[in-house]
Amino acid sequence: MESALTTAHPEGTVHGVVGEATVPLRFSTPETEYEALRERAALLDLGGSRLIEVTGAAATDFLQRVLARDVEYLTAERCMTSLVLDEAGHVVDQVVVWGRENGVLLESSTGGGATLLAHLTEQNTEGVVLTDRSAELTLLGLEGPYSWGVVGRLIDGELAALPLESVVDTQWDGVDVIFGRTGVTGEYGYKVIVPREAAERLWKQAAEQAVPAGQEVLEQAMLEVRQPVFRLEAAEDATVVELGANWLVDITKDAFVGRDAVLAAFARDNPVRTVGFRGGDAVPEPGTRVLAAGEDIGVVVHAVRSVGLGATLGLARVEGEFAAAGLRLTVGDEEVTTLTSPYVTPKSWSIPIV
Amino acid sequence: MTTIEELRATAAERQRTCEAIKKMIVSRLDLPIEPAWITDDQPLFGRGLELDSLDVLELYVAIEAEFGVALYDSDMAVFGSVSRLANSVRPELAGADPTSNA
Incomplete structure (x- = not known):
């Protein structure tokens, strides 16, 4: 599966395979894209989603x-x-x-x-x-503390201030689009579902006002606010409770596929939990052991070099009694410290939409 | 060097504080879930627990009543997660957490 926007990506874009999709991993440098996402507005090609x-x-x-x-x-x-x-x-x-x-x-x-x-x-x-509908429609995203300004200039200023998770059927340049206020990085986030034949035109207009950011920076920003990327975080036997993804499950709902298993995991006496950590010069591989005062307590799930923190940032699955922020642990040969979420505070939390 | 018992004790102290905060949130906002269903790291506003600005006001009052801490700051980062809130109601817990002021 290839994005409808591949031909619109600038020269030098690095593409890569994520699951079934070939997506832009980065358009320029991680620093440039990250700065846009956390300080201004980033444009996202979300065509790897069906x-x-x-x-x-x-x-x-x-x-x-x-x-x-x-x-x-x-x-x-x-x-x-x-x-x-x-x-x-x-x-x-x-x-x-x-x-x-x-x-x-x-x-x-x-x-x-x-x-x-x-x-x-x-x-x-x-x-x-x-x-x-993926052969007919594709998806663009805008995220960043000033992405609302881009929405205003590109489509309609009133849409920018919609409540979170609102959806509006509207038009852009005579084309019917579905507009939603939703995102994954903690910054102001918007998505537009657009017919594939109009997507390149919308992308080019948006790229005049926002900096294209690829999958690598997007997933790094998601990790920074503990927004799960299950492709990276979910081992085959990990339950929702171990992943810390309870908030994406409505346990008050009477019945749904997987509910009994989730309840059983929640009731387990000796749980394993996921906790964020920071520290060390190297980025540890998934599976690297996590030690507390020399005792093996868990394993690294996923880690990156965070542009925002200027340090290694990762997630570890550890014995429940050690799943807490503020602990000094050892990952491989490096000392790390466990963290409270969000690991980076989104700038959008202190900037109003005007 | 920190011993395993000291690490256990530090973790248990934070977990007790987080547990107390979760109970307060569920009780004060009358949420239909067990407090332990809320994770330490999940977002409280918007996505996550989906609390709103009225809930914030209720929580300001509740936190002062139950923890003796007045959070008049409009800094939403305080409510970034239960664990982040624990740093505000028990500042001594924030000491070793490098994200407490991130």
């Missing part, structure tokens, strides 16, 4: 069963993020559910669309209609 339409008389019943959050009253003016779990409580995908007048659009994670579609197809005992 858009799967779910319609039919039983669509709501089906979605209530396969989604871990409650979408019974989701209207066409709202969207929300949810996990899709298997019976064992393991993450199949993280989706954004876009409410529509007739059914919903499910936005898969980057590169996770084929797995999601296969799972939905297998689960479809209600006979709903699953339509992959």
Whole structure:
């Protein structure tokens, strides 16, 4: 699966494979892209996500069963993020559910669309209609403390100040688009679902006002605010509770696929938990052991060199009694310190939309 | 060098504070979940627990009543997560956490 915008990417863009998708990993330098995302406005090609339409008389019943959050009253003016779990409580995908007048659009994670579609197809005992719209539609994103200004200049200033997770059907330059206020980095975030034939034109206009940022910086910024990237964080046997992704599951909902397994994991006496850490010169590989005063307490899940912190930033899965911020531990040969989330405070939290 | 017992004790102290904050949030905001379902690191506002500005006001009052700490600051970073809030209600916990002022 290739982005509709590949031909619009600037010369020198580095592409890479993420799941089933080939996506832009970086357009320029990590520092340039990161600075745009955390200080101004970054433009994102989200074409590595599939858009799967779910319609039919039983669509709501089906979605209530396969989604871990409650979408019974989701209207066409709202969207929300949810996990899709298997019976064992393991993450199949993280989706954004876009409410529509007739059914919903499910936005898969980057590169996770084929797995999601296969799972939905297998689960479809209600006979709903699953339509992959990715051949017709694609997705652009804007994130950053001043991304609202770009939205105002590009589409409509009133859209910029919509409440979080609002969705509006609108027009850009005579083209019907679906606009949503939703993001993943803690900064002001917006997405536009646009027909593929108009996407390049929209991208080029947006790129005059925002700096293109690739998947590497996007995922780094997500880690900094503890927004999960399950492709990197979820080992096959890890439960939602161990991942710390409880907030993407509505446990008050009576029934959904994976609920019993999640409850069993929650009730377990000797839990394993995920905690952030910072420190060391090298970026440890996943699987590197984590020690507390010389005792083996867990394993590194994922780590990067954080531009924002100027240090190694990572996640570790450790014995529950050590899952707390402020501990000095050892990862490989390096001393690290466990952290409170968010690891970087988004600038948008202190900047109003004007 | 810090011993394993000291690390356990430090972690347990923070976990007790986080637990108390979660109980306060669930009780004061009448949330239909067990306090332990809230993770230490999940966002409290917007995405995450999806609290709003009215909830913030309620939490300001609750925190002062239950922890004796007045948070009149409008700095939303204080509410970045339960663990971050723990740094504000128990400043001695923030000492070794390099993100406490990030």
